Every structure is written in C-alpha cells, then in structure tokens.
Amino acid sequence: MTKPIPDDEYIKSQVTKEMEDAKTLAKTFEMEEIKSGEWFLKILQHVIRTHNRNARATYFQKKYPGLPPDDIADILISVVVRYATIAGAVAGVASTANQFVVASTAGLSTPLFIGSLFAEMLYLAQIQIRLVLDLSVVYDLQLDPDDPEDVLMIFGYALGVAPADLIGRG
Secondary structure, eight states: OOOOOOOHHHHHHHHHHHHHHHHHHHTTSOHHHHHHTHHHHHHHHHHHHHOOHHHHHHHHHHHSTTOOHHHHHHHHHHHHHHHHHHHHHHHHHHHHHHHHHHHHTTTTTHHHHHHHHHHHHHHHHHHHHHHHHHHHHHTTOOOOTTOHHHHHHHHHHHTTOOHHHHHHHO
16 A cells, blocks of 8 residues: 655645755855856756665655556656645745835845745756656666756756757757
8 A cells, every 4th residue: 555645734844955056055156156057957966966766766665565656657657746836836925025125125136036936946957957857767768967968858858848859950
C-alpha cells in the first residue's frame, strides 16, 4: 500500500521554505545571467549534479512496491502539479503584498517584487527538472549529466518541449 500524498498545509510549508531558498539563490545571479538565460542552465546543472539517482530509485521501490512505472509517473506528476499550484498561490500572495508596498513607497520595492517573481521561476524550474530526473529513474533511463545530448533532453522536457523540437528549431 502506498503512503498518502501530502496534504496542502504540508506542501505549503515545503513550498514556502523552498521559495525562500530560491529567493536566496536568485540574489546570487547577475543581471546578465538573467537576461541571457544562463540562470536556467546553472539551475539545470545544479539539480542534475545533486540528484542522487540511486537514492531516488530505492525510495520509489520502497514507497510504491509493485506499482508499474506509468502509475508511479502519474503520482509524481500529480504531486508536482500540486506543488506548482501552491507555489503560484504563495508567489501571488507575496506579489500582491509587494504591489501594495510599491504603491505606498512610490516604487522603492520594485526589486522586491521582481525578486519574488524570479524566485518563483527558479523554484518552478527546479521542480520541473527534478520531475524529469525522477521520471528517468522510474522508467530506468540512464541519463549522463556530462553528456550534452542528455542535458539537452532534460532541458527540453523541463521546459515542456520535446527534444526533437528543440533540435529541429535550433
């Protein structure tokens, strides 16, 4: 029997913590990295390098014994959708609060507003990349973080674009 999917309050606390981590990370990027899109490649490399494939495989085997990969994938996707939905709500509340501050301070907290939006982008990129990597574990796809083609594939799927489309358009 599988363990229940976490409730919204637990997810909200996790998302809030991870969004704060994303805000801290957002502050480390230079404006040129943000403009050029380099930030996404740095996030991609970080998540790939810190993803422990063997630990995740063991975790999924224990948590979902006997379930076929498609069922596990459906569960993982639904959990990530809930996390992304709650992240949007958390970021929305922060953005709305920042808008009130911007209005009352004649725009002095615009960087705060932009920072919260960028932090949400960072967070969503991270959970999408983790989902792609977790799905590669579930389906036993051996991805090599040092292989540019594998990184391109992870990059494409994390953005919701089939890698063949990325190559074809490039």
